[in-house]
Amino acid sequence: MVCFCFLVDQTKQVCKSKPAAGTCSRCGGGASVADMKTATRFCFVPFYWKNWKAIVCTFCGAILRSYR
Numbered sequence: 001m002v003c004f005c006f007l008v009d010q011t012k013q014v015c016k017s018k019p020a021a022g023t024c025s026r027c028g029g030g031a032s033v034a035d036m037k038t039a040t041r042f043c044f045v046p047f048y049w050k051n052w053k054a055i056v057c058t059f060c061g062a063i064l065r066s067y068r
């Protein structure tokens with residue numbers, strides 16, 4: 001995989017999010033449940049998508065917990 005790292009990249013996108021109980025362990029900001037979409041691209045052409053849920057911090061963007 002290392003030799004392909006200059007050709008393959010991943011983009012992470014938050015589709016939608018809603019407030020969740022809990023606070024960020026890093027900055028103490030509010031947490032939210034987000035529907036994430038990860039697109040893996042090869043030579044800038046997306047060829048694989050993955051949808052997953054995560055609890056993210058609305059303030060610093062840290063991923064506190066992810067559900068795959």
Ligand SMILES: [Zn+2]
Nearest residue numbers: 024027057060
């Ligand atoms: Zn935070």
